[in-house]
Amino acid sequence: MASFKVTGGRHLKGEIIPQGAKNEALQILCAVVLTREPVTIHNIPNIRDVNQLIDLLGDMGVRCTRLSESSIKFDASEVNLDYLNSETYKRKAAALRGSVMLLGPTLARFKKGRIPSPGGDKIGRRRLDTHFYGFMKLGAKFTYSAEEGGIYEVDASQLHGAYMLLDEASVTGTANIVMAAVLAEGITTIYNAACEPYLQQLCKMLNRMGAKISGVGSNLLTIEGVEELFGTEHTMLPDMIEIGSFIGMAAMTQSEITIKNCSIPDLGIIPTVFQKLGIKLEIKGDDIYIPAQENYELETFIDGSMLTVSDHPWPGFTPDLLSIVLVTAIQAKGTVLIHQKMFESRLFFVDKLIEMGAQIILCDPHRATVVGLNRQQQLRGIRMTSPDIRAGVSLLIAAMSARGTSIIENIEQIDRGYQNIDTRLNAIGAEIVRL
Known part of the structure; x- marks a missing residue:
């Protein structure tokens, strides 16, 4: 069983092309x-x-x-x-x-x-x-x-x-x-x-x-x-889940990246949801440019109540990106409720994020409240295991933003959905070693 050794705190910079969907x-x-x-x-x-x-x-x-x-x-x-x-x-x-x-x-x-x-x-x-x-x-x-x-x-x-x-x-x-x-x-x-x-x-x-x-x-x-x-x-279209993963990754690691050839019309509300997290991004033709951000602040609803991000059938927000939204919110300013309606076991990886220092309350199998750290505290590297594809990449994002070194085991789960992810991220400044 293979593992990733991830050295956190690296800022990425450059261009990345999403894989086929x-x-x-x-x-x-x-x-x-x-x-x-x-x-x-x-x-x-x-x-x-x-x-x-x-x-x-x-x-x-x-x-x-x-x-x-x-x-x-x-x-x-x-x-x-x-x-x-x-x-x-x-x-x-x-x-x-x-x-x-x-x-x-x-x-x-x-x-x-x-x-x-x-x-x-x-x-x-x-x-x-x-x-x-x-x-x-x-x-x-x-x-x-x-x-x-x-x-x-x-x-x-x-x-x-x-x-x-x-x-x-x-x-x-x-x-x-x-x-x-x-x-x-x-x-x-x-x-x-x-x-x-x-x-x-x-x-x-x-x-x-x-x-x-x-x-x-x-x-x-x-x-x-x-x-x-x-x-x-x-x-085939570019993979919208990978595109969303890269947006969240850029925000968490304070990185400046350009995601190329995104087929913008087919992304639906995905860019909008990440903007609600306070992430700045620019649509340049068919590319998405994310500048390095010191801080990002979660929006609230018009009446001032806490933001809720939930999954819906298309053209609603895809459930495959809720894990990414959850981990990205860890370093935001503000609080958000993540409501995963479709799968009852998809939020069970948050215990690892809590161990890393995240402030998350798992309300029930379908809902988690994330209290953003606003960069006041850095996550710390730990040893953890990837339970599924999307949780695995969420843990990878957390590890890349953390202080010190993390080991992510069972990365075969990540390999099921992300093409040569370590090689591609290392090319723009990450430090990920496949063990």
Whole structure:
């Protein structure tokens, strides 16, 4: 198990380019199974979760031809469905949360799909009901076997369009249902659909492949089924979570950085939320410039009451950045309530921040109050463990701003979502050693 040794107190300066979007990649890569024709994907992030999915696709018989460091041509003309019954598939798919999105494409094209209970972050309950509710509305049969760790199976001789109202605006659930519905007979209407930029990208790519999806960008999707899909070329967005992480990192470490090629229109309210923390930033074309700040002060509501930052379905604030907002608020002036509505275990890393000297009250599994230190006291380096991707980077930000040296263990979690993060940050002045 690898670790980071982080020497705190370093001020960063320079430019950094965000990686391709992790959450988009997991959907887009699964979609290549929908067609027999080649699909070329650009700006693929070199991260653990994505690489595991590419490896899994290769084992399934998808030919993966690397064109450059971040571009791959996929050919799914000869998929081996027997592989889905193998122990190797079960082991690899169980280790990867994104493997669940293979169900929709295999169901649509081959009339059946099979996955073990998928892994991923330990951030609380992440149910799959929305996925299977959608599949069943399309005419599929769903079975679950609790033996050997749990196996989910769906099959349908003929998928047919249907109206459905999703019980939650699940991004992966919507993506899975959309991928199943594009080859279903008739018209499918999905209400309360997720509309995150990742999902919009998937729909745009599928439309270029010959699908007929309307309402893209809204929570009401209409899909007219087609008989087959064709090849295409697709470039993924920059990772909005990494962009937000860099904004918070710059503020906490009093650094002057420019984040390049951010695709500003696709960031939604992310820059605005960080500005509410008192962070100065400038939009320069498609770049974000963050000047070094001695202090930053949290806003309050109009009536003077304490600021609350909470997660919402898009276009609200993404839950993946609440951990970053929380750690950034540690050195702000003022108090903020962080309300994580979606996952009940995502705030459980704050004990490490408190041990470092942060003033945080964990109210319950979903809420934490941060009393900003306003630079009056520096965090101190400690030994800690990364519980999940976003908490891991939050701890990294805290360690970079702290006095002394910190050790962060289980950095495989960070590597799942952030590409060569130590090398890229060291290039602009950080001191991070991979042990």
